[in-house]
Each structure stands twice: as C-alpha cells, then as structure tokens.
Amino acid sequence: MADKLLEIKDLSINYNTEMATVYAVNGLSLSLDYGETLGLVGETGAGKTTTCLSVMKLLPEGVGEIASGSIELDGVDIVKAHEDKMRELRGHTVSMIFQDPMSALNPVMTVGDQIAEVLHEHNPNMTREEVGKAVDNMMEMVGIPANRKVEYPHQFSGGMKQRIVIAIALVCRPKLILADEPTTALDVTIQAQMLGLIHELQVELNTAMILVTHDLGVVAQTCEKVAVMYAGECIEYGPCSAIFDSVGNLHPYTQGLFDAIPKLDSKARRLETIDGMMPDPTEKLQGCRFADRCKHATDKCKTAPQMKEVSEGHFVKCHLYD
Amino acid sequence: MKNIGNMILRRIGQSVIVIFIVTLIVFLLMQLVPGDPIVNFLGPSATEEQIAYYTKLFGYDQPVLIQYFKWIGGLFRGEMGRSVAMQSEIAPILVQRLKNTLSFVLPGFVLAVVVGVFLGIVAAKNRGSALDSVISIIANIGMSMPMFWFGMILILVFALNLHILPTSGYISIQEGGFAEFAKHMILPTIVIAMNPLASFARQTRSSMLEVIRQDYVTTAKAKGISQRAITFKHQLRNALIPIVTVMGMSLGGMIGGTVLVESIFVVPGLGNLMITSIKGRDFMVVCNGVLVISIAVAICNLIVDILYGFIDPRIRND
Numbered sequence: 219m220a221d222k223l224l225e226i227k228d229l230s231i232n233y234n235t236e237m238a239t240v241y242a243v244n245g246l247s248l249s250l251d252y253g254e255t256l257g258l259v260g261e262t263g264a265g266k267t268t269t270c271l272s273v274m275k276l277l278p279e280g281v282g283e284i285a286s287g288s289i290e291l292d293g294v295d296i297v298k299a300h301e302d303k304m305r306e307l308r309g310h311t312v313s314m315i316f317q318d319p320m321s322a323l324n325p326v327m328t329v330g331d332q333i334a335e336v337l338h339e340h341n342p343n344m345t346r347e348e349v350g351k352a353v354d355n356m357m358e359m360v361g362i363p364a365n366r367k368v369e370y371p372h373q374f375s376g377g378m379k380q381r382i383v384i385a386i387a388l389v390c391r392p393k394l395i396l397a398d399e400p401t402t403a404l405d406v407t408i409q410a411q412m413l414g415l416i417h418e419l420q421v422e423l424n425t426a427m428i429l430v431t432h433d434l435g436v437v438a439q440t441c442e443k444v445a446v447m448y449a450g451e452c453i454e455y456g457p458c459s460a461i462f463d464s465v466g467n468l469h470p471y472t473q474g475l476f477d478a479i480p481k482l483d484s485k486a487r488r489l490e491t492i493d494g495m496m497p498d499p500t501e502k503l504q505g506c507r508f509a510d511r512c513k514h515a516t517d518k519c520k521t522a523p524q525m526k527e528v529s530e531g532h533f534v535k536c537h538l539y540d
Numbered sequence: 541m542k543n544i545g546n547m548i549l550r551r552i553g554q555s556v557i558v559i560f561i562v563t564l565i566v567f568l569l570m571q572l573v574p575g576d577p578i579v580n581f582l583g584p585s586a587t588e589e590q591i592a593y594y595t596k597l598f599g600y601d602q603p604v605l606i607q608y609f610k611w612i613g614g615l616f617r618g619e620m621g622r623s624v625a626m627q628s629e630i631a632p633i634l635v636q637r638l639k640n641t642l643s644f645v646l647p648g649f650v651l652a653v654v655v656g657v658f659l660g661i662v663a664a665k666n667r668g669s670a671l672d673s674v675i676s677i678i679a680n681i682g683m684s685m686p687m688f689w690f691g692m693i694l695i696l697v698f699a700l701n702l703h704i705l706p707t708s709g710y711i712s713i714q715e716g717g718f719a720e721f722a723k724h725m726i727l728p729t730i731v732i733a734m735n736p737l738a739s740f741a742r743q744t745r746s747s748m749l750e751v752i753r754q755d756y757v758t759t760a761k762a763k764g765i766s767q768r769a770i771t772f773k774h775q776l777r778n779a780l781i782p783i784v785t786v787m788g789m790s791l792g793g794m795i796g797g798t799v800l801v802e803s804i805f806v807v808p809g810l811g812n813l814m815i816t817s818i819k820g821r822d823f824m825v826v827c828n829g830v831l832v833i834s835i836a837v838a839i840c841n842l843i844v845d846i847l848y849g850f851i852d853p854r855i856r857n858d
Contacts, residue, residue: 276761308764316762321755326777326852335773336763370853386763 222290223393223426224250224273229287231268231277231450238500242268244450245287247525250426250443252393255417257437257458258430259475260447263496266430267317269447270396272296273428274312275304292393310340313387315397315416319379319404323371329382330367333357333389340390352389360385360415377408381415388419395420395427401436413440434475438462446472449496449507455525456532467528469536470512506537514538544849544856551845555838559831566830567608570823576600577624577821598624611827620828625820630828633813638832640710641809644725644801645794648733653787656737660744660783661771664752675741682738691731691804698727708806728805732798736790743786747779754778780851788844792837 231243243265250256258266271277273289275296289296292311294303313336316322324332333353337344344352354364360381362374371379380400387395397416401409417440420427429441437444437458444461446454446469454461454469461468468476477490494511497503506512509519518537525533526540578594579586595601599610614621620630663675699707706724713721751757752775760774799811810829817825849856 274762276758305764305766308762310764314762316755316759318755322759324756324760324774324778325854327773335760335765335769339763339765339769372854383759386759 222249223252223254223292224248224428225288225290226269226273227288227290229269229272229289230285231265231272231282232285233278233282235281240499241502242282242450242499243272246447246450246452248445248452248455250394250428253424253426254443255420255427255429255441257441257444258428258447259432259434259437259444261432261496263449263499264447265450266447267398268450270314270398270428270430273394273396274308274314275299276308276314306340309336309392310390311392312394312396313390313392315380315383315387315395315400317399317402319376319383322383323379325371328368328370329374330357333367333382333385336386336389356385356389359388359419376404377412380404380408380412384412384416384419388423388425391423392425395425396430397427398430399432400429401431401433409436416440434479446475449499449503451507451535452525453508453535454533456529460529460532464532465529467532467534467539469508469534470514470538471508506535544846547849548842548846551842555842559834559838562834563612563827563831564608566827567611567823568604570826571604573821573823575821577823580820580822581624594624598622611824615831621824623817623822623825625817625822625825630825634810634825634828634832637808637810637813640712640807641795641798641802641811643721644728644807644809645732645791645798647725648729648731649736649787649791649794651729652733652737652740652790655733656740657744657776657783659737659741661748661776663741663745664748665771667749672745675745679738679741679745682734683742685734687731687735687800688804690734691727691801694727694730695804708804710805710807710809724805728801728807731804732794732801736787736794739786739790740783743783744779747782748775751775751778777851781848784844784847784851788840792840795836795840796833 226246226248229243229246230241233240233242246265246269248256248269258269260266268277268282271282272284273291273296277283284297287297291307294307296304296307299307323329327335330350330353333356334349337349337352341349353367357364357367362378362381362385366374371382374382380403384400395416400416401412404412413436416427416429419425429437431437441458444454444456444458445452448471454472461472471492474490474492478492480489492511497507497510504522505520506515506523509515512519516537518540523535523537523540525535528534528539578591578598578600582590582594592601599607602610611621618631620634622628623630623633626633659675659679663672666672695707698705705726709724711720711724756778757770757774760770765773795810797811798807798809799815801807802809802811803815810832814826814829817823817829
C-alpha cells in the first residue's frame with residue numbers, strides 16, 4: 219500500500235479547442251493521506267473541477283489532455299492507466315459527487331437502479347438480493363426511506379436528489395470522494411444539512427475527500443487541509459488551522475478571499491473585493507499569475523515564485539515570503 | 541399503471557372519432573369524383589336498363605347519407621360491401637391485400653429500425669470522424685433517392701445481372717414455401733426500408749448527440765460502467781422519444797404509401813388495389829381501403845403513445 223492515497227505532481231492540463239489552447243491547470247502538486255479531507259478553494263475557472271476530473275481520467279474526450287505531470291491514486295499511475303483499469307477504479311476506489319443534482323441523475327431510471335448499477339459493476343458476484351439490501355441500506359444512510367427506490371429522479375426534491383447522488387458515490391465505499399461543489403446548487407438551509415451528511419458518512423466509512431468549493435466557511439467546517447487554487451496553480455496549501463488562524467503569512471490572494479467575507483462586527487457598507495480578473499487562461503504566463511491584481515506586487519513578481527514553507531506544513535507560493 | 545390504462549382508453553376513443561371523420565370525408569369526396577363504377581364496369585355497350593339494374597342492385601340509387609350509414613352499419617357486422625369491378629365481397633380481398641403489403645412493409649420497417657438506429661449511434665459516437673461523414677452521406681442519399689429508381693437499380697443488379705433474386709412478383713408461403721416467398725420479398729423490403737432507414741439514422745444521430753454530453757452521462761462514466769451500458773442504458777433510452785415519434789409516423793406512412801414499391805415489383809398489395817379501384821371508380825373499395833390504412837396509422841400512433849410512457853416515466857405520471 220502506498221503511504222499516500224493521492225499524489226499529484228506537477229500536473230498540467232490543457233484543453234485543446236478549435237479556437238485556442240486553454241491552460242487550465244499549470245504545475246499543480248497536491249497530496250492526500252488516507253481518510254484525510256482537503257478543501258480545494260478558488261474562484262470559477264481556477265481549475266478545481268478539471269483537477270477532479272483528471273483524477274478520474276474523465277476529462278472531456280479529445281479536448282482535455284494531461285500535458286505533463288503525474289497522478290498516483292492508491293498506488294496506481296492514473297496518467298498511464300488503461301481505460302479498463304480506470305473503470306475498475308471509478309465508483310469503486312474513487313467516486314465523485316457532482317455539482318448539480320438536478321442533471322446528474324438519469325431521468326428515465328429509478329433511483330434504486332442507479333445506485334444498484336455501481337454495485338453490480340464492481341461486485342459481479344453479489345446476488346440480486348444482496349445488491350437490493352445494500353441499496354436499501356445506503357438509502358437509509360443518506361436519509362431516504364428505502365421504499366422510495368422504485369421512484370424516478372423527478373419525484374424527488376433537489377436536496378433529496380443530492381442525497382441520491384451521494385448514495386451513488388458512496389455505495390461502494392470508495393477510498394476517495396471528489397465532491398465538486400456539492401452544495402452550490404442547493405438552497406442554504408439544505409447546504410449545511412448536506413455537508414453534515416457527507417462529513418458524517420465520510421467519517422463512518424473512513425473515506426478521504428477532496429471538497430471543491432469557493433466557500434471558505436464550508437472548508438473551515440469540514441476540512442483538515444486547504445489548498446487554494448488560482449489560475450490553475452496551487453498558491454497556498456496547509457492545515458486548516460494554520461490558514462484560518464494565520465498570523466499574517468497568507469498569500470495575498472487568500473488574504474483577499476478572507477477579506478471578501480462579510481463580517482458581522484464590521485461597520486463597512488461595502489464588501490472588500492479583489493480587483494481585476496483572473497489572467498486569460500489561453501496565455502502562458504511567466505511570472506506570478508496573481509501579480510496583476512496584487513497590492514504587494516514588485517518587479518520580483520515577473521519571475522515565478524516557488525512554494526515556501528512559512529509555518530509547519532503551511533506552504534505559500536509568493537515572493538513576499540522569500 | 542392505472543394511468544397507462546386510462547391513457548390507452550382515452551387515445552382509443554380519440555382514434556375512433558378521427559377514423560369516423562376520415563370515413564365520412566372519404567365517402568363524400570368519392571361522390572364528387574366524376575365517373576360511375578357501374579358504367580365503368582359494364583363498358584360502353586351497356587344499355588340504360590342494365591345500368592339502372594346494377595345501380596339499384598348495389599344500392600347506388602339511394603341518397604348519399606343513407607348509403608354512408610349503410611356502409612358504416614355493415615362495418616359493425618364485419619361487412620364492407622361488394623366491389624363492383626371484382627364482383628365479390630370487399631373484406632376478404634382487403635385482408636389478403638393487406639397481408640401481402642405487410643409482408644414486405646413490416647420486415648422493411650424492422651430493417652430500417654435496426655440498421656438506422658445502429659448507424660445513428662455509430663455516427664454520434666464518432667462525431668466529426670470520416671465514419672460519421674460516410675454515414676451522413678449514406679443517409680442523405682437514402683433520403684433523396686427516388687424509390688422507383690432505386691428499385692430498378694436493384695432489379696438490374698440482383699435479378700438481371702447476378703440472377704440471384706427474381707425481378708418481381710409475389711408468391712405466398714402456401715403456394716411456394718417460405719424460401720420462394722422470402723426471395724420475392726427481399727428487394728421490396730430493401731426499397732421500402734431505404735427512406736425511413738435514412739431518417740431514423742439522422743434522427744438517432746442528432747438525439748444521441750443531444751444526450752451525449754449530459755451530466756448524467758458523466759455520472760454514469762464516474763460509476764465505472766462499460767461504454768456499452770452507457771450507450772444503451774443511459775444515452776439511447778434518453779434519446780429515444782424523438783426517435784420513436786419518427787418511427788411511428790414512418791410506419792403509418794409506409795403502410796399507406798406502398799404504391800410505388802408494389803408497382804415496381806408487381807406485388808398485389810393494398811397500394812395496387814387502391815390505384816386500380818380509383819381508376820375503376822370502385823369507390824366502396826377505395827373507402828374501405830382508406831379506412832384500413834387510417835386504422836393502421838391510428839394503431840401506430842397508439843403504440844407510440846404507449847411506448848412514450850414506457851420510455852419516459854415523466855410522461856407516464858402526467
């Protein structure tokens with residue numbers, strides 16, 4: 219058994235479209251222990267979903283391409299792995315909870331069948347009764363009465379659908395769950411419920427998780443480690459505690475994210491924002507990608523910064539801490 | 541399931557009304573067509589007395605509405621009336637002709653469904669590739685090629701040059717055994733299948749492309765299931781509604797539009813009967829023929845409606 223569950227090294231992913239090549243992920247390195255929870259934070263287009271899809275090798279066919287780097291999942295080299303091997307891993311070792319439960323379920327199959335399908339695929343020896351039992355079990359675990367398994371997705375509410383999606387992802391007890399903004403499409407009251415459920419099941423099944431989100435509050439609630447992505451790079455990585463209780467040693471972008479959270483005790487009339495936009499992902503940039511928007515930018519920022527450890531286990535990619 | 545039963549009953553009710561209206565329109569239209577079946581049958585040398593005698597015999601001297609209701613009343617007793625030109629009961633002839641027609645229309649339909657859907661799936665799965673282009677070209681040719689021309693080419697190649705199939709004609713299973721029957725039906729089957737095959741292929745391709753990038757397909761991939769299961773269980777079933785719609789319309793059209801194929805291959809089917817009867821102004825045969833075709837179309841539509849319910853649970857629960 220490998221000592222790390224997931225080890226991503228220097229990963230670069232390009233989307234080759236007819237118009238241009240989009241550099242979605244650039245030299246990303248991440249690692250995850252068994253049973254650990256990592257929050258992957260960043261704004262839209264930072265490459266979070268792309269990273270998740272690449273772990274499952276589900277990048278859009280013929281468009282998304284792993285340009286360089288390596289991904290090792292539970293001792294398997296994903297980049298080199300054959301499609302058959304990947305099919306074995308998907309749903310069984312690694313599974314994904316999708317962003318939009320409204321469209322993530324097949325509208326013409328009963329939810330029970332959709333859960334059972336994963337079991338059938340990965341446990342060909344299980345009898346129908348055993349599969350049926352496991353499905354009932356899983357449905358109860360996510361809080362849906364098992365007798366509703368004969369119903370179709372349109373007969374469930376959004377939150378219920380997300381519970382089904384979670385059940386599909388967890389039914390084979392994978393070692394890693396990739397939760398791609400699992401609560402974004404749900405209303406706020408359901409969000410907390412859903413995160414609680416995911417977290418509970420994760421602990422119960424001893425599953426590691428990468429939680430993709432742009433909500434730092436969610437990360438603080440559920441994760442042990444945080445990785446902040448910006449323009450396809452990981453610019454900050456460390457234990458939740460170090461980052462949330464930081465002593466002024468954050469990356470300026472992460473600091474900006476924190477400042478953008480409205481505070482109950484402040485008298486400010488307007489929210490802090492980070493001016494500007496992410497750089498055009500079709501251009502290959504040389505220096506620090508955040509430099510254009512950074513208050514602290516200097517000439518030094520024209521060269522690319524390296525990851526540096528600013529406190530124990532807490533890494534920042536910024537020239538401020540050279 | 542109770543919903544499905546109700547839906548079927550409702551649809552049958554609607555169909556009956558539509559068919560009733562169709563019979564009325566056809567019957568009245570046939571009255572407007574110039575010419576008289578009796579005169580046509582007896583020929584120019586017939587005397588006034590003969591014409592009057594036969595007109596009375598067939599009841600054509602009675603008011604139009606009385607004739608119409610007599611016909612409809614007869615239908616409920618399983619009688620379609622008598623043909624002037626053939627001097628016999630219409631019902632057994634129509635049944636025989638319908639059988640002959642269906643013996644190449646149904647195989648043709650199955651061929652079109654199987655090959656058309658298969659080609660559509662292959663094209664969608666390989667979108668933008670050379671294979672996709674080849675299938676698109678085949679489909680375009682299939683849709684635009686005149687049936688009679690295609691039929692003649694097939695006769696030329698398979699009957700006249702290769703001598704492996706007969707040029708034309710119809711031999712029933714009772715007369716010549718299944719092998720002879722099948723041999724005569726191969727070319728008509730292919731010709732009648734060509735056009736619907738092409739349209740099924742195109743419809744399948746476009747509706748498969750619509751579902752191919754849906755989120756639930758990604759979910760299915762993330763489950764680790766095979767490409768085949770993804771194609772058939774997740775994509776095709778969701779793509780099926782528009783395909784089935786086109787299929788239902790095509791089958792109805794195929795049953796009603798066999799004249800060309802029957803003429804090329806000299807098959808004594810429904811289409812041929814209709815043409816001869818229209819020429820002979822044998823309008824009771826025409827009315828009954830139209831009735832049979834409209835019932836066939838209504839049945840096709842009913843089957844499509846029922847299939848909708850099976851394919852898509854969201855329709856079932858409405």
